[in-house]
Amino acid sequence: MADQEHHEHIVQPGTYLAIILTLLVLTGLTVGAAYVNLGRLNIVVALAIAVLKATLVVLFFMHAKFSPKRTQLVIIAGIFWLAILLFMTLSDYASRIDYRGVRFPMTQNVRIAGPSRG
């Protein structure tokens, strides 16, 4: 099995230093971006930077880049499972008309025509 030939890869301090500096720059960037009015894109930019930071931490600080394929598969499966949770729930909320006949989000208070439900 190829796995038995896997040898521990030691990530060097230089790599860690480059990663932490990148993470700090990205933190500055995300704070800066929050003060720019991008409308709906503000949250997209903030989360994109967060995902990028998390990816760097997982790949290098947590050595996922150098882990056996089996471990990498578990990580990817976990993220995929999270995506299912987020996608299915959010699409449900986005298309739901609740028991009072009110469409989400409720602050808009749009009553959908028709007999009241529930």
Add this chain to the structure above:
Amino acid sequence: MHRTGALYGQFKTLEQQKDTASLGMWIFLVTEVMFFGGIMLAYTINRHTYFHAFAMGSNTLSLTLGGFNTVVLLASSFTMAMGVWSAQVGKKDLLKMFLSLTILLGFVFFGVKYVEYAQKFHHHLVPGKSFDITYCVNNPSKCEDIGAEELEVERKEVDAAMQADPDLNAHAQLYYSAYFGMTGLHALHMVIGAGLLFWLLKNSFAGIYTPEWNTPVDIVGLYWHFVDIVWIFLFPLLYLIDRHK
């Protein structure tokens, strides 16, 4: 008795044994991802529903303290990673130093969090009977830690948010419930992490971690980095809503 570095019967090599331990830790971390993921999802839905109140709540957080804590936590992840490296190359003194630094940075984080929480108590921003999102705006003398200029901005924000959401106080309370729930759970994970780090430090003084066997350092490292990742998401979600004014 601690059988440091012993090869257990079910494994062929120490390498395989270590990979298995790390795989097990990752499976645990995946359950943690689902745990925090579910909470963040609930937060997102509420934030979407009560956007004005959540933006108002977010703007009452201190970006200076939150940003500072983000830097502290990222730095602690770096020192943890350096600790793992020290153990892998057998630099025992460096290992002790980096573990101590990681613990120290963890406690700096707790200290700042304490200051933040205390501030919220003083400003009547803790969910419950006395919760009042307009407290500082209406009682400037009680909130002297907020500058007059900043308070003026806050007054305008409160007025605008009241217009958009008549039930602002209740919904802002929801934001603060999420804030304390999420940061509290994160802090709880850090307390557990700090406990594990103390245990590693104790063992490293006994000198049991060698280049051949340092699995616990590696595994606790994974946990510590995971807690860092949770904060990487909490920071923009909680502190950075609608900051542009």
